[in-house]
Amino acid sequence: DLWINGRIKRIGYLSSLRSAPHARSQGLLARGYRFLRELHESDPVAPDFYLTTIAEKNRIAIDQLTSRRAGLPTYHQLCRFHTLVLPVSRKPAEPKLASAANCQVSSCDRLEEVVTFLGEEGPKRTFFPAYQLDDFDQREGTFRGLDPTSICGASRNGRIIGTAGVWCQRH
Numbered sequence: 461d462l463w464i465n466g467r468i469k470r471i472g473y474l475s476s477l478r479s480a481p482h483a484r485s486q487g488l489l490a491r492g493y494r495f496l497r498e499l500h501e502s503d504p505v506a507p508d509f510y511l512t513t514i515a516e517k518n519r520i521a522i523d524q525l526t527s528r529r530a531g532l533p534t535y536h537q538l539c540r541f542h543t544l545v546l547p548v549s550r551k552p553a554e555p556k557l558a559s560a561a562n563c564q565v566s567s568c569d570r571l572e573e574v575v576t577f578l579g580e581e582g583p584k585r586t587f588f589p590a591y592q593l594d595d596f597d598q599r600e601g602t603f604r605g606l607d608p609t610s611i612c613g614a615s616r617n618g619r620i621i622g623t624a625g626v627w628c629q630r631h
Contacts, residue, residue: 461590463582468590472510490530513541571596571608577620
């Protein structure tokens with residue numbers, strides 16, 4: 461579920477698709493998309509549309525996904541999407557947290573407040589996920605493996621105004 465024009469919509473999303481070089485040109489992509497089309501057609505509440513993220517300089521993926529060969533869907537570039545990734549060392553140091561202009565930054569152990577904050581910010585942005593507390597479930601959620609104590613919250617007057625987290629996704 462994503463926020464679109466201030467409303468929550470169910471949207472299909474494909475990301476992190478990978479194929480080893482030796483597995484390319486074997487029809488796997490076309491079969492995968494046929495399977496996704498069958499899922500779409502059998503879904504009583506099928507998404508209105510689908511989004512795919514493709515790394516900007518990944519020419520192989522761009523060429524294959526946008527070729528329209530073998531029944532692949534038509535792709536239309538919508539926008540650029542920037543993601544900030546900060547590498548962290550294997551042995552994290554004690555956090556050095558700063559505060560400025562009445563803003564405190566600390567480890568956030570108030571997960572419900574984080575979800576509420578994200579729910580308030582989401583409608584202000586297009587394609588922002590409509591997060592729920594279940595997304596932080598350690599076994600099944602979107603953020604499985606994200607330790608809630610690894611989320612930092614910036615707050616002003618006791619109210620969260622920003623969040624960031626350290627999430628190891630190696631597993």
